[in-house]
Amino acid sequence: MLSADLDDILEDVFERVSKSRIFKNRDVLMPDFLPNRLPHREEQIRKVASVLAQALKGYRPNNLFLYGLTGTGKTAVVKLVTKKLSEKARERGVRLKVAFVNTKRDDTPYRVLSKLLENIGFRVPPTGIATAQLYANFKRLLDKRDLLLIIVLDEIDYHVKKHGDDLLYKLTRINEELRNSKVSIIGITNDVNFTSWLDPRVKSSLSEEELVFPPYTAPQLEDILRDRAQMAFEDEALEEGVIPFCAALAARERGDARKALDLLRVAGELAEREGRNKVTTEHVKKAWEQIEKDRVIEVVRSLPLHSKLILLAIAKLTKDGTVTYTGEVYKLYKEFTSDLGIETLTLRRVSDLIGELDMLGLISTQVVSRGKRGMTRVINLESDYKSVIKGLKDDPRVAEIAGLI
DNA sequence: CTTCCACAGGAACCAGCGGACC
DNA sequence: GGTCCGCTGGTTCCTGTGGAAG
Numbered sequence: 151m152l153s154a155d156l157d158d159i160l161e162d163v164f165e166r167v168s169k170s171r172i173f174k175n176r177d178v179l180m181p182d183f184l185p186n187r188l189p190h191r192e193e194q195i196r197k198v199a200s201v202l203a204q205a206l207k208g209y210r211p212n213n214l215f216l217y218g219l220t221g222t223g224k225t226a227v228v229k230l231v232t233k234k235l236s237e238k239a240r241e242r243g244v245r246l247k248v249a250f251v252n253t254k255r256d257d258t259p260y261r262v263l264s265k266l267l268e269n270i271g272f273r274v275p276p277t278g279i280a281t282a283q284l285y286a287n288f289k290r291l292l293d294k295r296d297l298l299l300i301i302v303l304d305e306i307d308y309h310v311k312k313h314g315d316d317l318l319y320k321l322t323r324i325n326e327e328l329r330n331s332k333v334s335i336i337g338i339t340n341d342v343n344f345t346s347w348l349d350p351r352v353k354s355s356l357s358e359e360e361l362v363f364p365p366y367t368a369p370q371l372e373d374i375l376r377d378r379a380q381m382a383f384e385d386e387a388l389e390e391g392v393i394p395f396c397a398a399l400a401a402r403e404r405g406d407a408r409k410a411l412d413l414l415r416v417a418g419e420l421a422e423r424e425g426r427n428k429v430t431t432e433h434v435k436k437a438w439e440q441i442e443k444d445r446v447i448e449v450v451r452s453l454p455l456h457s458k459l460i461l462l463a464i465a466k467l468t469k470d471g472t473v474t475y476t477g478e479v480y481k482l483y484k485e486f487t488s489d490l491g492i493e494t495l496t497l498r499r500v501s502d503l504i505g506e507l508d509m510l511g512l513i514s515t516q517v518v519s520r521g522k523r524g525m526t527r528v529i530n531l532e533s534d535y536k537s538v539i540k541g542l543k544d545d546p547r548v549a550e551i552a553g554l555i
Numbered sequence: 556c557t558t559c560c561a562c563a564g565g566a567a568c569c570a571g572c573g574g575a576c577c
Numbered sequence: 578g579g580t581c582c583g584c585t586g587g588t589t590c591c592t593g594t595g596g597a598a599g
Contacts, residue, residue, distance in 0.1 A: 476563085520597075526563085
């Protein structure tokens, strides 16, 4: 590319973006932004606050269990209330600490415990200590601190499904073994049927108080978006109908507020990039598609090599819109590995990896019987073919063989 | 009605790694 | 420096199964 061209391009982009007056404060639309108000969650805030308020009197609040789909405000409500609670506690000299652990990110008992220890002020190596030892340390050090500790376990279903409810059982009974400190647990889950995974004792102890977060309706999402848009956008930057449209799309996605906010933000970014001063519903439509494509590319990119090869096999076999089966995929996958001169995973393992691709929403599978031709999975590519290939070809090893297709 | 395919998916186990403890 | 520990990412072996073919 000639440098003059480059200058022109940069000039053009900078010009457009800088003259566009769309955002006042884009950050308030980011997923980790914690607003001071949560419209349509007054009831839940009241409930959580009333349970936790016991802490201010020095009592141990009841354990609390929150259910609700993604983007229904569970985490935000808990964060908001615990933040205010911590402030109040400080004012009143109550020794209170809130430990927030996302058990999807920190998904082993070891990591949960090390997060908890970190929260009460102790660093723990990433591996090496026996979990039982770690638990003993936690108990001992916590008791020394003379604290009221509120443990928030976000996305707790991930932990329990992978590692059972052992740790949870211990934590719910830890108070019996503490002399100076006290522990309350707040569990948060997206999975409404989650309690079937729990030992009944854990279940009853954990859900001393329960609270359900219903999905937001379209009008409620509209309120949330308006509230946030006021802070995020310049006046008049949104065309009539943009917010209801975002709300309607997100309401279709099971009332997910995070999705709604993402949509609005990306639509704004698109408008900004075009150098416009107005966000239109057309931008929202494009944003919707782009979010999905970006998600696919990103997910594909971060896949391990063998999963990529399996996905490539599936993409190739379903390119003409047909479905494929585990056996066919395995055959083609084997060709790929021998082309690359790397070892081939067993069918058993590949079967699990196919299951993971399904979980990621890249493909959809269904177990069927083909009679005498046996049981297998019907597989088809759920996501955009081009985006999948784009994500795959970013990996030079995959591009090497994908080029032949 | 029975057979029998081509896998699904559970269980047990293993190797290699990074890191603490003594 | 040897021992112990947990995690990841596999393998091996296994039993289970829906329904078209015979």
